[in-house]
Amino acid sequence: MRGPLLFKDIDTPGLKGIARYRELGGYEALAQTMGHSTPEACIDVVKASGLRGRGGAGFPTGLKWSFVPKQSPKPRYIVCNADESEPGTFKDRELMEKNPHLLIEGMILAGYAIGSHVGYIYLRGEFEYIQRILDAAIAEARQAGLLGDSVFGSGYAFELHTHLGAGAYICGEETALLSSLEGYRGQPRLKPPFPAVEGLYACPTVVNNVETLMAVPPILKHGAAWYRQWGNEKSPGTKVFSVSGPVKRPGNYEVALGTSMKVLIDDLCGGMRDGLELKAIIPGGSSVPMLPASDLDTPLDYESMNAKGTFLGSGGVIVIDDQTCIVDALYNITRFYAHESCGKCTPCREGTFWLSEIFERLLSGKGRMEDIDLLGDIADNILGKSFCALGDAAAMPIQGALKHFRHEFEHLVTHQRSLVNRRKAELAEVRA
Amino acid sequence: MSHAPVMPTEAAPRLEWPAALLPEVEAALARYPVKRSAVLPALWLAQRQWGWLSPSALQLVARTVELPEPEVFGIATFYTMFNLQPVGRYHLQVCMTLSCSLMGADRLFKHLEKRLGIGHGQTTPDGRFTLRKVDALLERLR
Numbered sequence: 352m353r354g355p356l357l358f359k360d361i362d363t364p365g366l367k368g369i370a371r372y373r374e375l376g377g378y379e380a381l382a383q384t385m386g387h388s389t390p391e392a393c394i395d396v397v398k399a400s401g402l403r404g405r406g407g408a409g410f411p412t413g414l415k416w417s418f419v420p421k422q423s424p425k426p427r428y429i430v431c432n433a434d435e436s437e438p439g440t441f442k443d444r445e446l447m448e449k450n451p452h453l454l455i456e457g458m459i460l461a462g463y464a465i466g467s468h469v470g471y472i473y474l475r476g477e478f479e480y481i482q483r484i485l486d487a488a489i490a491e492a493r494q495a496g497l498l499g500d501s502v503f504g505s506g507y508a509f510e511l512h513t514h515l516g517a518g519a520y521i522c523g524e525e526t527a528l529l530s531s532l533e534g535y536r537g538q539p540r541l542k543p544p545f546p547a548v549e550g551l552y553a554c555p556t557v558v559n560n561v562e563t564l565m566a567v568p569p570i571l572k573h574g575a576a577w578y579r580q581w582g583n584e585k586s587p588g589t590k591v592f593s594v595s596g597p598v599k600r601p602g603n604y605e606v607a608l609g610t611s612m613k614v615l616i617d618d619l620c621g622g623m624r625d626g627l628e629l630k631a632i633i634p635g636g637s638s639v640p641m642l643p644a645s646d647l648d649t650p651l652d653y654e655s656m657n658a659k660g661t662f663l664g665s666g667g668v669i670v671i672d673d674q675t676c677i678v679d680a681l682y683n684i685t686r687f688y689a690h691e692s693c694g695k696c697t698p699c700r701e702g703t704f705w706l707s708e709i710f711e712r713l714l715s716g717k718g719r720m721e722d723i724d725l726l727g728d729i730a731d732n733i734l735g736k737s738f739c740a741l742g743d744a745a746a747m748p749i750q751g752a753l754k755h756f757r758h759e760f761e762h763l764v765t766h767q768r769s770l771v772n773r774r775k776a777e778l779a780e781v782r783a
Numbered sequence: 784m785s786h787a788p789v790m791p792t793e794a795a796p797r798l799e800w801p802a803a804l805l806p807e808v809e810a811a812l813a814r815y816p817v818k819r820s821a822v823l824p825a826l827w828l829a830q831r832q833w834g835w836l837s838p839s840a841l842q843l844v845a846r847t848v849e850l851p852e853p854e855v856f857g858i859a860t861f862y863t864m865f866n867l868q869p870v871g872r873y874h875l876q877v878c879m880t881l882s883c884s885l886m887g888a889d890r891l892f893k894h895l896e897k898r899l900g901i902g903h904g905q906t907t908p909d910g911r912f913t914l915r916k917v918d919a920l921l922e923r924l925r
């Protein structure tokens with residue numbers, strides 16, 4: 352068993368098929384709900400469960416659903432964010448490829464709760480094979496009368512479609528995702544209006560992450576109190592963490608929120624690979640500030656991470672070893688954001704470019720001491736100044752690294768080379 | 784922002800969907816309340832059919848979703864997975880994200896460059912391999 356809830360049955364052979372899914376209790380939440388509970392009652396249970404969005408921001412899910420206007424002449428939409436583009440995150444992928452029906456059940460229930468009759472699952476372009484898995488599962492569900500004109504014979508109509516992106520990190524941001532789904536270039540829109548009021552085709556829309564939606568069926572089936580057996584008051588439930596980097600057993604692990612990073616990295620992942628020591632941890636995908644190894648005891652929950660100046664984010668835990676140059680690692684992250692900036696807002700477009708240039712100067716041994724402060728300055732000037740948080744995602748990791756590892760930047764300037772740089776040394780060994 | 788090639792201005796030969804693909808084209812159009820939303824599905828169908836998005840294919844997609852050609856071109860260039868140039872039979876894409884870089888992706892890429900004699904975005908003269916650096920493929924490189 353690789354986790355208490357979403358990962359409990361994940362490796363069961365045949366789980367992809369509707370028969371095995373139902374044997375394990377699948378679609379029971381839907382049967383219990385349709386024709387028996389009101390949409391308001393569903394929203395209340397999800398609110399009481401304390402479920403927070405697993406896409407990165409941790410926004411309370413029930414509250415988000417309650418923002419959808421009850422009386423609206425326009426259609427409403429439920430959209431699943433399956434773009435999973437945050438570097439270091441690979442949980443939605445495993446959840447969907449192994450348990451597609453749980454997502455379908457979650458989508459129908461969320462759709463019912465907000466009064467939506469059509470849902471879209473927006474998959475990143477690389478997930479074409481997952482689209483095939485989901486389409487097959489959707490066809491099975493339709494055949495079984497769980498999708499279509501009358502879900503479970505309740506008279507409530509619901510249709511579900513998959514939509515494939517084509518390679519653009521920004522399309523994970525919810526307003527950019529909606530632009531892309533409408534058939535425009537995937538560029539973000541100014542909020543407000545929030546999607547709950549004016550989203551897809553300017554209609555009320557809820558966008559939720561895959562993992563968020565998958566938590567909904569068990570919550571509606573067993574109740575809010577049951578879900579709260581895991582985690583703590585403000586961060587209830589379980590969360591899937593994707594661990595990458597030089598640990599012995601990288602992979603996805605589902606744990607109760609509030610579990611310490613030490614348990615995840617040392618116990619579940621077996622600690623560092625031989626010969627390497629832990630130097631830093633990026634706890635929530637490449638957009639969040641890193642923590643030094645001395646913070647290994649920090650609990651993995653929203654509040655504890657905020658108290659340390661970072662975020663739980665998407666749960667993409669990137670482990671950095673003592674032989675890796677922090678400046679080099681940061682450069683890798685920064686050039687990613689520079690490439691993925693959609694170009695719409697000046698602070699992000701220009702700022703990420705200049706950050707990248709300064710990193711190149713530092714790493715080529717031509718950096719000046721002022722460059723270090725300049726990095727911080729540019730980061731300050733990107734933060735909070737664009738339509739979406741992509742720029743923030745580039746700026747925050749730099750602020751984190753300067754706070755904890757400034758000495759590595761300084762060493763690079765005074766000695767014209769990194770304190771350590773395993774990557775560079777390994778590159779030098781490549782033969783033709 | 785991705786690559787920004789220049790929109791072809793010469794007239795391209797007219798292309799039609801093969802009959803076998805028509806049901807999929809129709810299904811894509813039927814999934815959304817507006818035709819425009821089918822632009823990505825239509826671009827994917829074209830790329831899967833012909834391997835890349837030629838000017839003729841872009842025009843076909845534009846006709847299908849009833850958008851002006853330059854707009855379809857602008858959409859296609861926004862996304863990195865659409866090939867606006869032909870690619871080799873094997874499209875080698877190496878994920879360079881930090882997680883992969885920590886586990887040796889740079890070394891792997893350099894090795895491929897040396898073995899194939901081509902760099903990022905290039906295709907071997909025999910048309911067999913195209914090499915590209917990409918991000919966040921979500922593979923745990925072991």
Ligand SMILES: Cc1cc2nc3c(=O)[nH]c(=O)nc-3n(C[C@H](O)[C@H](O)[C@H](O)COP(=O)(O)O)c2cc1C
Pocket residue numbers: 403404405406407408409410412432433434435436437520521522523524525526558559560561563564739740741744
């Ligand atoms: C640049 C950027 C990229 C994002 N990428 C993703 C993503 O890949 N998957 C995701 O679920 N949310 C992503 N988000 C967050 C979404 O905007 C949105 O908050 C989320 O889908 C809401 O779902 P939730 O409330 O269930 O977490 C991203 C945000 C930003 C600013």
